[in-house]
Amino acid sequence: MSEPDQNAIDTAARLLEAGRLVAFPTETVYGLGADAENPEAVASIYAAKGRPSNHPVIVHLAPGADIGYWAQAIPEEAHKLIVAFWPGPLTLILKRAGHIPDAVSGGQDSIGLRCPSHPVAQALLHAFKGGRGGVAAPSANRFGHVSPTTAQHVRDEFGAADDGALACVLDGGQSDVGIESTIVDLSRMATHGPVLLRPGHIGAAQIAEVIGIEPGQPDAAAPRASGTLEAHYAPSTPVALIESSDCHQTVQQLEGKGKRVALIGYGDALGIPALKAFALPASADGYAHGLYAALRSADTAGADIILVEAPPREPAWQGVNDRLRRAAHDSKGVLERLLAPG
Known part of the structure; x- marks a missing residue:
């Protein structure tokens, strides 16, 4: 993984704070980021990707961030998984705090949170709002297409920065993991227990080792989550x-x-x-x-x-x-x- 260029990081953080879109690397894939507390900025993600407005995005947080600012009724299982796997490729679905705009959750009362391990992503999150902000970031590609794992993939999707909605692309080399994060729903622990909404680098058995119960499979009432539509990650060629x-x-x-x-x-x-x-x-x-x-x-x-x-x-x-x-x-x-x- 490439080490961050602080000047580029500071510029990208200021762009995010101004409501612009910034593509940045994570250990999973490259994300298309916006200020998670700015509904207009989040809306620009959806517009750039052609993403349905009811399809939630994941909010990326700096290491040590206060998840209690973003979520409420946080179960003990969430804290255990955070200790075990953050920073890393694990997204937790929790009950969204009332003051957080529902633009990031597709109108649901839940929110997806994760802390990436890529040094460039971490540097950006530390610089953005002094480390106290959240960056909403689905994969930096057109909706339903193959996710990008290099900065060039992002440019192939959206063109050069400043040509359109995308203000900046931070280059952090090729993503190490290469597929999107594991998503676990913990927002319905009392009624459904943990539910694995999207498998990834961290498997169900690893999760079970930490919380003492293997996550179940998605049910009809499970929260909508990123990358869980039946058709996704698809090239144009069959x-x-x-x-x-x-x-x-x-x-x-x-x-x-x-x-x-x-x-x-x-x-x-x-x-x-x-x-x-x-x-x-x-x-x-x-x-x-x-x-x-x-x-x-x-x-x-x-x-x-x-x-x-x-x-x-x-x-x-x-x-x-x-x-x-x-x-x-x-x-x-x-x-x-x-x-x-x-």
Whole structure:
């Protein structure tokens, strides 16, 4: 991770305080930030991304921030998870304090809070309002697209700073984790207990070790949360997941029909000739780190379809499998149509 440039940090903090949008790196992905207590600034996030106004954003806090300013009725489980995992890739959904504008929560009575570990993000949060502010920041990309893990990805989405709504892009190198934070709902402990709304780098078993209970699965009444729509994280090119044993034959069949294939693999698919092939590590953490960059590169290959060698279905891969399932959601049936006779 890159160390922060204090002049750039101070400039970005002043821009945030003036109600402007600033893109900045976190250990998960790059965020598109605005002053969380400025409804007009938060609205500009939604406008820039094309994000539905009822889809909440996550508020990023500096290390040691007073979460009691942002949330109320904070359960003991939240304090335990903060001690264990903050700063880090864990977002907690809590009851929103009454004086915090509901723009950050999509009109709900809850709020998503997290403290990122990236040094540039931490420097920005310390400089913004003297460390006492919160930065609302979904991923710095158009709504539903593949999240950015480098500053260049952000520029690819929004153009150069000052060309539009985006005032500044802080460059902190490639995001270390590479997929978005784990989200745990603790806002309904009395009735539902902890609920895992979005898996990520921190798994359910790790959470259970800290609070003594494994989080449940989302229910119909669960709060809306960032990145939990069925279709999300998707490139423009259709995406299909395919079992390792079927990769070689499927690529051959598609190319035999004159179709152009981009292939993302980590195991048996490596070495299969394709228009473009992207090799990812065979470990869950390494795969997550490179996934979004591979999807973005594959999306520019001019392919008819992106084939992704399906990762293992082990708990460590839950976050990766969640992102790939959502990326492929709107591409259902495309592979079959491409392979159909005629």
